[in-house]
Amino acid sequence: MKILILGGDGYLGWPTAMNLSAAGHDVVVVDNYLRRNITQEESVEPLYALPNLIERCKIWKASSGHDVVPYIGDLQGWAFVETVFKSFTPDAIVHYAEQPSAPYSTKDHNTARLTLTNNLLTTFNVLQAMHMFCPNAHLVKLGTMGEYGTPNIDIEEGWLNVTHNDRTDKFLFPRQAGSLYHTTKIQDTDMIWLHVRMWGLRVTDLMQGLVYGEYTDENQGDDRLLPHFAYDEMFGTVLNRFIVQAIAGYPLTIYGKGGQTRGFLNIKDTLQCIKLSIENPADQGELRIFNQFTETFSVNELAALIQSAAKVVDVDVEVQTMENPRKELEEHYYNPAHTDLVEMGLKPNFLTEDVLVELLQLTLRHKDNIVQDRIFRNVKWA
Amino acid sequence: MKILILGGDGYLGWPTAMNLSAAGHDVVVVDNYLRRNITQEESVEPLYALPNLIERCKIWKASSGHDVVPYIGDLQGWAFVETVFKSFTPDAIVHYAEQPSAPYSTKDHNTARLTLTNNLLTTFNVLQAMHMFCPNAHLVKLGTMGEYGTPNIDIEEGWLNVTHNDRTDKFLFPRQAGSLYHTTKIQDTDMIWLHVRMWGLRVTDLMQGLVYGEYTDENQGDDRLLPHFAYDEMFGTVLNRFIVQAIAGYPLTIYGKGGQTRGFLNIKDTLQCIKLSIENPADQGELRIFNQFTETFSVNELAALIQSAAKVVDVDVEVQTMENPRKELEEHYYNPAHTDLVEMGLKPNFLTEDVLVELLQLTLRHKDNIVQDRIFRNVKWA
Numbered sequence: 013m014k015i016l017i018l019g020g021d022g023y024l025g026w027p028t029a030m031n032l033s034a035a036g037h038d039v040v041v042v043d044n045y046l047r048r049n050i051t052q053e054e055s056v057e058p059l060y061a062l063p064n065l066i067e068r069c070k071i072w073k074a075s076s077g078h079d080v081v082p083y084i085g086d087l088q089g090w091a092f093v094e095t096v097f098k099s100f101t102p103d104a105i106v107h108y109a110e111q112p113s114a115p116y117s118t119k120d121h122n123t124a125r126l127t128l129t130n131n132l133l134t135t136f137n138v139l140q141a142m143h144m145f146c147p148n149a150h151l152v153k154l155g156t157m158g159e160y161g162t163p164n165i166d167i168e169e170g171w172l173n174v175t176h177n178d179r180t181d182k183f184l185f186p187r188q189a190g191s192l193y194h195t196t197k198i199q200d201t202d203m204i205w206l207h208v209r210m211w212g213l214r215v216t217d218l219m220q221g222l223v224y225g226e227y228t229d230e231n232q233g234d235d236r237l238l239p240h241f242a243y244d245e246m247f248g249t250v251l252n253r254f255i256v257q258a259i260a261g262y263p264l265t266i267y268g269k270g271g272q273t274r275g276f277l278n279i280k281d282t283l284q285c286i287k288l289s290i291e292n293p294a295d296q297g298e299l300r301i302f303n304q305f306t307e308t309f310s311v312n313e314l315a316a317l318i319q320s321a322a323k324v325v326d327v328d329v330e331v332q333t334m335e336n337p338r339k340e341l342e343e344h345y346y347n348p349a350h351t352d353l354v355e356m357g358l359k360p361n362f363l364t365e366d367v368l369v370e371l372l373q374l375t376l377r378h379k380d381n382i383v384q385d386r387i388f389r390n391v392k393w394a
Numbered sequence: 395m396k397i398l399i400l401g402g403d404g405y406l407g408w409p410t411a412m413n414l415s416a417a418g419h420d421v422v423v424v425d426n427y428l429r430r431n432i433t434q435e436e437s438v439e440p441l442y443a444l445p446n447l448i449e450r451c452k453i454w455k456a457s458s459g460h461d462v463v464p465y466i467g468d469l470q471g472w473a474f475v476e477t478v479f480k481s482f483t484p485d486a487i488v489h490y491a492e493q494p495s496a497p498y499s500t501k502d503h504n505t506a507r508l509t510l511t512n513n514l515l516t517t518f519n520v521l522q523a524m525h526m527f528c529p530n531a532h533l534v535k536l537g538t539m540g541e542y543g544t545p546n547i548d549i550e551e552g553w554l555n556v557t558h559n560d561r562t563d564k565f566l567f568p569r570q571a572g573s574l575y576h577t578t579k580i581q582d583t584d585m586i587w588l589h590v591r592m593w594g595l596r597v598t599d600l601m602q603g604l605v606y607g608e609y610t611d612e613n614q615g616d617d618r619l620l621p622h623f624a625y626d627e628m629f630g631t632v633l634n635r636f637i638v639q640a641i642a643g644y645p646l647t648i649y650g651k652g653g654q655t656r657g658f659l660n661i662k663d664t665l666q667c668i669k670l671s672i673e674n675p676a677d678q679g680e681l682r683i684f685n686q687f688t689e690t691f692s693v694n695e696l697a698a699l700i701q702s703a704a705k706v707v708d709v710d711v712e713v714q715t716m717e718n719p720r721k722e723l724e725e726h727y728y729n730p731a732h733t734d735l736v737e738m739g740l741k742p743n744f745l746t747e748d749v750l751v752e753l754l755q756l757t758l759r760h761k762d763n764i765v766q767d768r769i770f771r772n773v774k775w776a
Contacts, residue, residue, distance in 0.1 A: 074491035090503065106529050118592070121472065128518055130512070132581075136510055139502050165556060174547060176555055179727070181546040183568035186556065195588045199514075199581040205570070206577045208719055210500070273711070317509065339592055345561070 016100060017288065018087060019108030020080075021065040022047055023239045024154070024275045024282055028106055030230035030237065030289070031283045040100045041065065044086040046111060046130065047240070047247070054116070056217065056244035056386050057376045059256070063236050070195065071236050078366045081358040088133040090140075093305030094186035097145040104150045105142070109134045110200075113246045114158070114191035124192050131196035139207045141384040150293035151215045152286060154314045155201060157275050157305060157348065158194040159187045159219060162341055167348035170219065170301020190340050205299050212297040213378070217291045221305025222252045222281050225367060226374060239279070241374070250311060251276070251318075253387055255368070258329045259320045259375045260382045270312035271343035275305030275350065278361040303350040306360035321368035325376065396420045398482060398522065398671065399488030400469060402462075403447040404622045406431055406536070406605065406664055410488055411620065413665045415460040422482045423447065426468040428512065429491060429622070429629070436498070438626035438768050439637070443762050445618050470515040472522075486532045486672045488526070491516050492582075495628045496540070496573035498592050504591040505758050506574050514577040514585070521589045530673035533597045534668060537583060539687060539730065540576040541569045541601060544723055549730035552601065552683020572722050578656035584608070587681050594679040598671045603657030603687025605664050606633045607749060608756060621661070623756070626768040632693060633658070633700075635769055638712045638752070641757045642764045650718035652694035653725035657687030657732065659744040670738045685732040688742035703750035707758065732759045 019025040020041025031038040042066050051057045063071065067149070069080045081100075087109050111117065125283035135153070141341040142149055160167050164187065172185045186203060189196045201217060208215055231237035242248040243256035252283040255262045277285075284305050294300040311324050315331045322329045336342060355361070361367070375382075397414050402423025415421040425447050433439045444451065449493060451462045458558070463482075467474040469491050492513040493499065499509040524531055544548050545568065554567045566587060569580045583599060590597055613619035624630040625638035636646045659667075666682040667686050676682040691699070697713045704711045736742070743749070759763075 115563075121526075123523070125472075125518065128514065128585075132510065133515065136507065140506070145502075163565070165558040166559045173554070174554070174560065176547040176550075176554065181545045182570075183545070183570065186563075186565035187584070188565065188567065190588075190591075192585075192588060195584050198584045202569070202571075202577050202580050202584070203510075203574075204573065206572075209572075230561075244446075266588075294525075 013103045013107065013289065014100065014105045016096070016102035017041045017106045018218070019043055019110065020082065021045060022108050023242070025108045025278070026068060026240050027228045027230065027279060027283060029080045030072055030227060032082050032287065034076060034230055035287065036039060040081045040083065042083045042085065042087065042096060042109070044084065047310040050116065054063040054246060057244050057377065058237060059241040059243055059381055060241065062238065067365045068117070068237065071234065076230070077236060086132060087137055090137060091132055093137045093141050096182045097141045101320055102149050104152060104293070105138065106286060107135070107138055107151060107153045110195065112197070115371050117193035118248045125195055128196055132199055135203060137201045139204065139213065141215055143207070143211050146214070147211065147318060148296065150290065151213065153200070153204060153217045153218045153290045155219045155221050156197050157221045157303060158189055158195060159198050159201065160185060161188040161190055162344040162346055162347065163188070164345050166384070167303070169303045169349050171218065190338065200328060208281060208299040213245050214294040214296050215299050217299060217301045218285060218289065218304045219301060220282070221277050222249045222251065223279050224249065224273055224363065225279035227370065228280055228283060230264050245388055249315060254315060254318045254373050255375050256382055258318055258386060259286055259372060259379055260384055260387070262384070262387065263313045263330035264318065265388060266311050266315055266331060266333045269339060269342035270315070270333065271346070273308050273310040273346040275303070275308050276363060277305045278363070278367065280361045281358060282304055283359050287351050288353060288358060292326060292356060301350055302352045305350055307362060308346060312371060316365065318368060321365045324365065324369050328374070395485045395672065396482065398478070398484035398487045399423045399490070400487065401425055401492065402464065403427060405624070408450060408488045409610045409612065409621050409661060409665060410668055411462045412454055414669065416458060416612055417669065422465065424465045424467065424469065424478060424491070425724055427464065427593060427754060429589065430688050432498065433629060436628060437557050438628050441623040441625055441763055442617070444620065445590050446620065450619065450695050453616065456617070457616060460524055460764070466599045470512060471517060471745050474525050475519045475549060479523045482494045483528050484531050486534060486675070487520065487534045487535060488668060489517070490518055492578070494577065496575040497628045499575035501575055512577055514581055517582045517585060518589050518739060521586065524595055525589070529593065530678065532644050532672065533595065534671045535582070535586060535597060536598045537599045538576060539603045539685060540571055540585065541580050542567060542730065543570040543572060543728050544726040544728055545570070545676065549685070551685045551731050551734050552599065561765060572720065590681040594696050596674045596676040596678050597681050598666060599681060599683045600671065600686045601683060602664070604631045604633065605659055605661050606631065606745065607661035607751065607753070610662055610665060627770055633696060636697060636700045637753050637757050638764055639769055640700055641754060642766055642769070643760055644766070644769065645712035646697045646700065646713040647770060648693050648697060648713060648715045649713070649720060651724035652697070652715065653692050654722060655692045655726070655728040657685070657690050657730060658745060659687045660745070660749065663688055663740060663742045663770055667735050670725065674738060684734045685730055686735060687732055690728060700743065700750060703747045704754060706751050707749065707754045709754070
């Protein structure tokens with residue numbers, strides 16, 4: 013299958029590119045290094061430096077024999093989009109090409125505007141390009157569980173049947189996010205749903221939880237093929253921040269009461285979900301939505317797991333509470349469905365102690381790179 | 395009160411400016427002539443030409459003694475937004491500054507992109523400016539009933555209590571629109587709701603129906619103060635198109651079965667609703683939503699009313715059916731609530747025969763200006 017991966021230099025884009033090319037697909041990756049440029053501007057580079065995308069394609073070719081073809085450019089520009097789609101007509105498009113940091117998106121006027129325009133114009137151009145160049149292609153779009161927020165009702169997979177005054181209709185599940193980044197994903201969903209109905213496009217929208225892990229089947233033994241490891245307050249997940257805090261000898265910092273509960277999944281399961289979605293595409297004119305995570309943890313639970321795993325590598329960790337810089341509920345109901353991908357064949361890799369120890373050991377090897385003031389900089393979300 | 399009207403040259407912006415300045419408010423209007431420029435580019439100018447905004451402010455001053463201060467510029471640009479808000483700190487902002495045509499928004503790649511960027515960046519900049527320059531100001535934002543689409547359940551005023559698996563939460567009423575223009579208004583709502591929660595802004599979002607009428611208390615006797623009269627397929631409502639088709643001797647063209655039902659209101663009632671909203675503002679941190687229309691009509695009902703009113707001005711009109719260029723349901727349930735504004739004091743001006751005759755007579759006076767191929771050009775919505 014011919015597969016186009018947008019945001020192919022990213023934390024998930026690059027592992028996806030290797031994984032799908034190893035499976036025999038014809039893979040083209042596109043990236044404009046937005047994430048690398050932002051982390052440099054904000055002085056929050058990842059734990060270890062990585063070769064650029066063109067270099068990584070060469071390294072992967074040398075080690076695996078598989079071609080991954082890179083295009084470097086900005087998908088907000090229509091001329092570049094045309095260049096890509098005129099030279100490669102995909103059967104499937106995996107769209108990761110968005111500014112993914114919630115704190116960055118609400119940092120100031122310019123970062124907010126960049127997030128809004130980048131995310132919406134990129135998605136807009138992808139939809140336009142599908143309509144013009146490959147109307148039968150299948151778009152696999154990365155959404156986020158954060159689109160739903162933390163409602164007081166069970167979260168279904170994308171849709172909800174609503175009965176009101178004895179009449180019933182089916183709607184997109186109500187979405188209500190806590191940051192501009194998450195809101196751009198809602199706006200994407202609105203726009204995608206319009207174009208699915210208007211043009212009969214086929215789309216799978218994956219409402220993904222927080223992804224952890226660095227190792228996949230394709231990058232064992234060559235650290236140059238690892239994904240980025242972000243541990244800063246802007247781009248690092250709470251799990252990565254806790255891992256690095258543990259190794260750096262910092263207490264784990266819990267925002268507020270620590271009851272904030274989210275869905276998590278292993279990076280290996282992201283790869284499984286993408287492959288399952290591509291190999292079992294949505295129908296023409298269908299917007300199919302899956303909730304993509306395998307377990308839920310509260311921040312308190314996560315801190316306890318990492319505190320315990322740290323003992324295995326002989327590290328004693330304290331847990332501390334601090335004022336929450338985010339506007340979010342610190343205690344809330346959270347019961348999201350996540351059975352559809354399992355029914356399609358997903359075999360979950362859970363967050364075991366082994367997985368945490370592996371991440372702690374990787375971080376130990378790069379301990380000298382840790383810049384402590386990247387971990388916590390107190391960016392207010394509002 | 396100091397009131398800033400964005401899109402002050404538009405069909406509703408200009409009548410609102412006169413109305414609020416006549417009521418003693420201090421009014422500044424902003425416009426970049428986007429609508430005038432587009433109608434010229436697309437060769438779909440309104441039925442009669444009007445003086446520019448600066449000239450209209452002078453004419454209004456001469457006839458009423460009231461000052462309305464015009465700023466000409468594009469609210470997508472932050473430097474211009476800063477200039478406006480640094481020189482005038484409003485108590486209320488009326489935001490009409492959006493590309494309002496559904497057919498234009500889906501005409502081609504460029505018109506779609508213009509609609510998306512103009513509407514979202516303008517709303518984004520307004521929210522940013524409120525946060526920075528006037529966090530206590532009240533934003534009165536024009537939404538559209540089209541955000542809801544035509545669901546199979548009763549449409550409430552903006553919000554819906556949803557019970558699911560024995561638990562309940564309150565959400566934005568599900569929105570699902572039929573064009574990119576209407577979808578940008580949904581995306582606006584998502585973005586506004588985020589910033590109301592994040593920054594405690596006060597916002598009234600008016601889900602407006604189709605507005606008709608040219609005459610208000612302020613423009614009687616001076617045609618240079620009338621609002622635009624659009625009768626083309628892109629910017630004209632179905633009511634205006636029917637009026638002009640009647641006078642031009644065309645049959646009234648009904649798309650498909652003609653059961654498409656929408657909410658309508660008189661332009662005088664738009665002015666009442668804006669004034670009521672401004673004088674009874676939303677609370678800090680509240681997103682208040684009203685459905686702003688007074689009656690619903692199907693396209694078939696509207697055609698019959700105009701056919702009947704045309705007899706008063708001695709015009710015989712036929713009604714014809716044609717293939718629907720839009721993707722929309724031609725027969726559907728439609729029961730939207732619209733009591734909140736009436737409870738606040740709105741006294742509706744209904745669509746009487748007198749109102750239609752007045753519009754037919756106005757059109758008769760400008761009959762020589764009618765360019766017949768503007769009325770129907772078969773722009774596909776998809």
